[in-house]
Amino acid sequence: xxLLWLVLILIAASIVGFFLGRQRALHTxxxxxxxxxxLPSYYGHNVAFTGLLPALIILVIWxxxxxIIIDNRVSNLIPSTAIPENSTLxxxxxxxxxxxxxxxxxxxxxxxxxxxxxxxxxDKTDVRALLGESGIAVGNDVRPEIxxxxxKYRKINxxxxxxxxxxxxxxxxxxxxxxxxxTHKDFRARNIVERGVLGLLILAASLAILTTVGIVLSxxxxxxxxxxLHSWKDFYLGTTWAPNFRGDSDLSILPLLWxxxxxxxxxxxVAVPIGLFAAVYLSEYANNTVRSFAKPLLxxxxxxxxxxYGLFALLTVGPALVTFFGQGNNGILGVEWMAGxxxxxxxxxxxxxxxxxxxxxxxxxIINAVPQTMRDGSLGLGATKSETIRQVVIPAALxxxxxxxxxxxxxxxxxxxIVVMGAGAIAxxxxxxxxxxxxxxxxxxxxxxxxxxxxxxxxxxxxALGLTLFVLTLGLNxxxxxxxxxxxxxxx
Numbered sequence: 001x002x003l004l005w006l007v008l009i010l011i012a013a014s015i016v017g018f019f020l021g022r023q024r025a026l027h028t029x030x031x032x033x034x035x036x037x038x039l040p041s042y043y044g045h046n047v048a049f050t051g052l053l054p055a056l057i058i059l060v061i062w063x064x065x066x067x068i069i070i071d072n073r074v075s076n077l078i079p080s081t082a083i084p085e086n087s088t089l090x091x092x093x094x095x096x097x098x099x100x101x102x103x104x105x106x107x108x109x110x111x112x113x114x115x116x117x118x119x120x121x122x123d124k125t126d127v128r129a130l131l132g133e134s135g136i137a138v139g140n141d142v143r144p145e146i147x148x149x150x151x152k153y154r155k156i157n158x159x160x161x162x163x164x165x166x167x168x169x170x171x172x173x174x175x176x177x178x179x180x181x182x183t184h185k186d187f188r189a190r191n192i193v194e195r196g197v198l199g200l201l202i203l204a205a206s207l208a209i210l211t212t213v214g215i216v217l218s219x220x221x222x223x224x225x226x227x228x229l230h231s232w233k234d235f236y237l238g239t240t241w242a243p244n245f246r247g248d249s250d251l252s253i254l255p256l257l258w259x260x261x262x263x264x265x266x267x268x269x270v271a272v273p274i275g276l277f278a279a280v281y282l283s284e285y286a287n288n289t290v291r292s293f294a295k296p297l298l299x300x301x302x303x304x305x306x307x308x309y310g311l312f313a314l315l316t317v318g319p320a321l322v323t324f325f326g327q328g329n330n331g332i333l334g335v336e337w338m339a340g341x342x343x344x345x346x347x348x349x350x351x352x353x354x355x356x357x358x359x360x361x362x363x364x365x366i367i368n369a370v371p372q373t374m375r376d377g378s379l380g381l382g383a384t385k386s387e388t389i390r391q392v393v394i395p396a397a398l399x400x401x402x403x404x405x406x407x408x409x410x411x412x413x414x415x416x417x418i419v420v421m422g423a424g425a426i427a428x429x430x431x432x433x434x435x436x437x438x439x440x441x442x443x444x445x446x447x448x449x450x451x452x453x454x455x456x457x458x459x460x461x462x463x464a465l466g467l468t469l470f471v472l473t474l475g476l477n478x479x480x481x482x483x484x485x486x487x488x489x490x491x492x
Contacts, residue, residue, distance in 0.1 A: 006059070006165055010172055014052040017176045021047030021183050038190035044146035046189045050197050051148040055168045062164045070160065074153045092146065099150035100157070134150035215315030219470065230457040235464060241427035243447065243458040251461045253468060254428040256378035259437035260469075263348045263423055264412040266433060268353025272405055275359025282360070284389055285365040295364070302357040313350035313422030314341060321346055324354040325434055340424075345433040351412055358408045367393060367399060399483050406480035410473040416441040440469050 022044035029035040036043075075093055183189070227235070230251055236250030276296060282291050320342025370393050378388040396400075424436025427443070446461040 003063070006168060007056075007100055010055055010059075010168070013172060017047040017051050017180070019045035019401060021045075021180060022223060024183045025185060025187070025189070028183075034246070037188055038193075039408050040191050042189035043183050043187070046187075046410050047179040047183060049177060050179035051172045051174075053067045053196070053200075054175055055172035058171055059164070059168050062168075064375065066157075066160045066164070070153060070156050073156060077152060079367040092115075096149045096153055097147050100154040102368060103416060109273040172366075199310050215335045216467075216470065219463045221466040222460055223467045226457060226460035226464045229460065235461075239429070241443070243461070249458055253465060255429060255444050256438060256440045256465065257468075258429055259344070259423065259427065260413055260441075262343055263419060263435065264409055265350065266344060266348025267351035267355055267412045268405065268409055270349055271355035271359050271408060275353075275368075275408075276363055276401065278356070278360040279363035279367055280389060280394075283364050284385070284393065287470060295361075298437070299357045301330075301354065304354070306354065306415065307421075309350050310417040310421035311391060313346050313418055317350050318342060318422060321434075325402050340436065342424035342436045343423060343434050344423060344437050347419045348433070350414045350422055351415055351418050354415075354418065355408045355412060358411060359404055362404035362407065363397070363401050366397045366404065369400070369433040373393055399486070403480035403484040406476050406483070410476040410480075413476070414441060414469065414473050416445060440465050 022040045025036055025043035027032065030405075033040055069095060074096060078092060078096075107298055113271055230249075235251055235253055237254075238250060239254055240250035241255045242250040284296055286294060321343065355406055374392050374396060376390055378392045379385070383391070419439045420442050423438060423442070425438045425442065425446070426436045427438050428435075428436065444462045444465050447459060447465075
């Protein structure tokens with residue numbers, strides 16, 4: 001049974017269970033809701049949730065675990081002689097899954113019977129041509145070992161899906177029957193439902209934490225695999241980034257880290273003054289009419305997709321900078337003029353525009369949190385409005401503003417699309433903002449693009465880069481929270 005149909009059946013059964021549970025509770029109370037312990041809807045929700053939630057939990061766990069178990073079982077059936085010299089077990093398993101999907105597609109289309117799909121032999125049948133007739137593209141000729149493993153994969157997958165369907169329906173049916181049987185007017189349905197909802201809230205909160213832990217652990221273990229193949233000293237202390245997928249790559253993070261920090265600094269030089277001045281104006285000078293119009297309009301910038309900013313950098317800002325700096329033999333900075341639209345300055349300016357609403361919105365909220373009594377006291381002592389802002393409001397809000405700037409910095413360090421399209425792809429050390437450079441996020445995208453086997457240092461380095469970037473941004477976020485919490489109570 002398709003997974004979508006199974007989910008729809010569970011949802012439909014839960015809806016029916018809701019009305020049956022509600023009706024049974026009212027029936028035991030002779031139709032008088034006042035005799036019920038809980039509202040009638042609680043009885044319906046109890047029946048619906050008791051059947052639906054355990055079944056959905058089992059379904060989700062099964063869907064996540066089954067592919068891992070099948071891959072482990074089938075991969076053990078593939079002999080080492082079936083793995084080409086220029087390939088890996090992971091790539092071979094990709095072929096196995098592709099052929100298994102092709103056989104399933106051919107059976108579903110009616111061009112191949114299930115019995116024939118299980119009995120095909122690669123030495124007697126052109127499996128590649130057969131699957132091609134069904135629209136399944138297979139890159140290489142299907143060897144007997146691959147076909148045999150694909151048939152085993154398909155068989156185990158079908159058995160597992162059938163067992164999953166039966167088990168989920170059995171659990172759901174048992175839950176509905178049990179909840180319906182215990183439903184009566186004295187049943188404490190409200191207590192059960194509220195505890196269940198509390199459990200769901202705890203589960204939702206735990207999932208957010210566990211997801212973060214899972215991401216970190218996945219990067220951590222792949223990073224360990226990378227350092228088992230490549231020296232950590234070269235990664236953290238080297239000066240060259242030159243992956244070539246031939247086993248003698250120079251994979252140093254320092255050129256990438258320099259480009260990341262350089263672009264982020266330029267972005268902050270653009271975003272912090274404009275954002276802070278905008279926040280001061282909106283909180284201290286603008287009337288309610290201007291504020292209600294200007295602040296939402298400014299925050300629209302935060303909702304623009306980063307790919308749009310990248311196109312803006314590539315098609316507008318970059319050519320404009322080339323027009324200004326690309327004429328003559330020497331630049332006004334004493335270096336060569338821009339050779340193309342991609343440069344550190346292009347990405348930094350556009351990223352700074354993107355960060356303006358982050359700085360302005362957070363700073364505006366922080367400035368507004370400064371007690372009005374501090375302003376009144378300063379004005380009462382004879383200070384002007386501008387002096388009050390410079391000498392009272394800004395110093396009082398400075399810890400929060402610093403925290404906002406650090407949060408914006410972590411956002412800039414983790415940006416991808418703008419630097420992919422606006423900064424270029426050259427990893428090097430340079431102080432010239434008119435030259436192309438690259439960043440950590442850009443290289444992560446590049447290293448994981450294409451058919452990857454996650455067994456070479458050139459691919460696994462993406463996880464080391466990601467973990468380093470995660471630690472860097474996490475440190476900035478922790479520092480920002482520390483500054484805000486340490487000094488916030490001083491001005492409450």
